[in-house]
Amino acid sequence: MKKGLTRWLMSIGLASTTLLGTMIPALALTQAEIEERLEAIPVFTVTDANGAPLVARVEDQLFAGIFINPTDADAFRQRVITQNADLNNSVQVIPVSMREIYRIERERAAQARRNPAEENIDFVYIPEQQQLDLAQSLLPAGQEIQGVPLFAVRVTDPSQPGSNNSVYLTLQQEDGSPVVPFYFSKQQADALAQRYRESVSLPANSNAVTIEVSTLEVILANWEQSDQPGLQQIFLVPSPAAIQRATSGN
Incomplete structure (x- = not known):
C-alpha cells in the first residue's frame, strides 16, 4: 500500500x-x-477481530461500509464500541487499496450471477x-x-x-x-x-x-x-x- x-x-x-x-x-x-x-487510492474499513469488515443487514442484503475519510471510519468504530463494549480491543480501522475493494466487488458480482441464491456482501462507499x-x-x-x-x-x-x-x-x-x-x-x-x-x-x-x-x-x-x-x-x-x-x- x-x-x-x-x-x-x-x-x-x-x-x-x-x-x-x-x-x-x-x-x-x-x-x-x-x-x-x-x-x-486508500480507503478505510472497520473490521472485526478476524479482519473481516463489519456488516449491517438491511432487509435481505448485507452491506459493508468503505469510508473515503479515515476520520469517518474512526467515528463509526467508536459508535460500534460504545454500543458493544466487549468489542473494544477487536474492532479496528484498516486502510486498504481501492483496487482491492474493486477486485472483490467484481468477483462477488460474477459469483452472484453464477449463484443468485447465495448471500453476498455489497460494499458501500461512504463519502x-x-x-x-x-x-x-x-x-x-x-x-x-x-x-x-x-x-x-x-x-x-x-x-x-x-x-x-x-x-x-x-x-x-x-x-x-x-x-x-x-x-x-x-x-x-x-x-x-x-x-x-x-x-x-x-x-x-x-x-x-x-x-x-x-x-x-x-x-x-x-x-x-x-x-x-x-x-x-x-x-x-x-x-x-x-x-x-x-x-x-x-
Whole structure:
C-alpha cells in the first residue's frame, strides 16, 4: 500500500499545468488499467477481530461500509464500541487499496450471477459529509449529488474562441504525458485552480476557471463501458488526510 502511494506521488509532475481540449481517443479501459488507477487510492474499513469488515443487514442484503475519510471510519468504530463494549480491543480501522475493494466487488458480482441464491456482501462507499456539501453547492438547484464526489478544474481556453470552449486543466507526468486529476477533496481542486489563475494573472473571482463535480461511481462506470475520448487521461487523487493515514501505519 505504501509503495503504491509513493509511486503515485512521485509519478505526477505537480509543477506543470496545461490545458487538455481534444483528448486522445481511446476505448474503454481494461480491468488491469482500472485496477492500476485504483491501486494508490486508500480507503478505510472497520473490521472485526478476524479482519473481516463489519456488516449491517438491511432487509435481505448485507452491506459493508468503505469510508473515503479515515476520520469517518474512526467515528463509526467508536459508535460500534460504545454500543458493544466487549468489542473494544477487536474492532479496528484498516486502510486498504481501492483496487482491492474493486477486485472483490467484481468477483462477488460474477459469483452472484453464477449463484443468485447465495448471500453476498455489497460494499458501500461512504463519502465525507463536508465534500458532499461542497459538491452539492456547485450543482444546479434541484440536482442532487449521487455517490462519492470528485472535483476537476475546467478553464476557458483562449485558443478556442466561442461559447463552448471550456477544457480540463491537466498535470504533466514525468514522461510528458498529460493527466486530468479528479480530486476527492474540493480544497485540492481549488488549490490547482488558484495556481492556474496566478500563472496566467487571472483575478481570484474570474469565471474563466470553474470546478466541475462528478462522482466516483460515474468515473468507474465510464472506465468500464465508455469509449469516450479522454477517459485514459483521468486519474484519481486521494486527499492528503487519506494518504497520511494510510502511510502512517496508525
